[in-house]
Amino acid sequence: MTDIVDGTQGDRLAAAALGLVGVPFRMHGRDPATGLDCVGVAVAALAGIGTQVSPPLDYRLRGGCLHRFDRWAAQCGLTAVPLRGKDVPGDVLLCAAGPQQFHVMIDAGPVLVHAHATVRRVVAHPRPSPWPVVRRWQLSRES
Template sequence: MTKGDRIAAAALGLVGAPFRLHGRSAETGVDCVGLALLCARRAGHAGAAPEHYGLRGGDAALFAGWLRAAGLRPVRKGKAGDFVLVRAGPAQAHMMVAVPGGHVHAHAGLRRVVEMPGASPWPVIGLWRAGR
């Protein structure tokens, strides 16, 4: 099983976890960054996420810096287990995890982690992959 396969499996295993802004725990809640961090850690990736961040403002270079600092690398073509950075609204970035047939993400409105079939409904800013 590849690291990407393990990340996708971890994401699917977190479906239903509660949403909590800046959350890092499946039990008490995660936001989109916390979800990505938990999935990466459960797959054996040692990268760290920023502690103090805001996903508003639209600074793609800032987001890219955080993702590189977390040990991720940009890729052109996505696959299951990749991290998908999207523009969920005006000046609003959001992180999802690609899984077979769709994505998993922390949905603030539904207050839980959900699986979403198909392609992203939001414009994709970039695709990022954890090392081998």
């Protein structure tokens, strides 16, 4: 059985994501020292709270599939929650940035943290998301 972790864990993930703001953008970047893309932000923020995860191996700019992201989220210890539910800091969002183009963001309370390719760095973007949110995941634990 899976339970959602209390807000403290989500707050820690949101804080870890906020700590990445300003890191340079790099496509397929996985190291904050050299640059991150949107998946890299999620992987680095999760690592920042002690959760070591691998990025999805088949992630590319276009041609993404929801089921691949769902599988990756489950491997990261994330549980899908209703899109119209309560926004919780630390939620990991998957947005549809274009046709078959997905983008990962982390809910950090008043802002959404993500790697912005145009600005060439990780940013804290004011709400709402500029793209439709198609998945919302929260940290989970086995009980």
